[in-house]
Amino acid sequence: MADAIADTRRLFTKPQNLNDAYGPPSNFLEIDVSNPETVGVGRGRFTTYEIRLKTNLPIFKLKESSVRRRYSDFEWLRAELERESKVVVPPLPGKALFRQLPFRGDDGIFDDSFIEERRQGLEQFLNKVAGHPLAQNERCLHMFLQDESVDKNYTPSKIRQA
């Protein structure tokens, strides 16, 4: 028994619903880190960034949210995710301790170009993390992205869909 020409016909597929084909995709998730603002005076100064989120993923309680976070909040989030989830968490942009030393020619950690570099790194970090199916199950990520403030005494838990 020999087949001269292989049978390469496609398998039967059911036609796609046009709503599905041309409707909004169900994977819409956009996170922007922007509007850095330095608050406080003297040595107590710190910079916060606005985190804007727009999504249609059901796992996020709010379809649109806007919060302000500082660098140490990002460090907290990264540590929580490393401990609680099995995700290999990407790195944050540098801590820049050397910029906090005195007698610098520029503005140190409040230097515009440094803040812009850091903003970009934080945006990359969040987009990588928030799109991870396992990280999306972590309470700490949702609290960071959508709650008014970060409660560092929270109880770590997993989000369960109904």
Add this chain to the structure above:
Amino acid sequence: MSFFSFGQSAEIDVVLNDAETRKKVEHKTEDGKKDKYFLFYDGETVSGKVNVTLKNPGKRLEHYGIKIEFVGQIELYYDRGNHHEFVSLVKDLARPGEITQSQSFDFEFTHVEKPYESYTGQNVKLRYFLRATVVRRLNDITKEMDIVVHTLSTYPELNSSIKMEVGIEDCLHIEFEYNKSKYHLKDVIVGKIYFLLVRIKIKHMEIDIIKRETTGTGPSVYHENDTIAKYEIMDGAPVRGESIPIRLFLAGYDLTPTMRDINKKFSVRYYLNLVLIDEEERRYFKQQEITLWRKGDVVRKSMSHQAAIASQRFEGILNGVRLPSRVFKGESS
């Protein structure tokens, strides 16, 4: 093969009777090169002549016997000293004595059983060869001639398709289907991927063919994985209801038949790995074993009668085992 310096007074040579008509095939050597060897099937007779040529026609060659062996053996690279012979036949060609002039000895190994296919792998080698020996007091004169054996199968009676729904809850659900579970080496994998739920940002999707060579037994089992092929089947982000076709021609790749527990020494198995990659380079994959088998060529009138019998011999192929639905493993880079 032995190397000789001084003192070799004769040359020994093995020639097959059907060297003119027998087909030769390419086979990889241990160092990766490809050479051509005579092709044999299970049950075929191996016959020919051993030519002993004296270097100095006047000088006598004393010997303790001349013989020819047909050997099939498995060699594990990490245990070179021990060759596991699963076929060992010997024919004595001459009793101890002396040769005064160049001579030719006929030999025939009738209907030799060759149960396994020749295989040169990463950690193991299975080979068949003829070895002619002139036994002498100090050092023997030997010559080896490798042959290649292919094992043929007929179309399997049962060849169910592989169809499965897999995914990550609430993030990604797909249904994949491959038209068969057993493919011959020149076959085409026809299939499809149907997207039921897509809540991640997929960048592209590919199918890989993975070869896994397993050597050793018990606690010291060693797997060597090798990606033979990577074939992109989709570029871009799919949505729910999308069906992506698969058409993968196997003839273009360097494949062997599936070998299961050969002489209890090694196995060679093949897997299809369906891989989805998202915008952040995260990989989502599902591996599925397939059985590969070698189909005999169309029986032509010029083909020897023995080879015709061999290609119709049915080698029982284990029926595919239905696997339960499994959840994807999501991995981040």
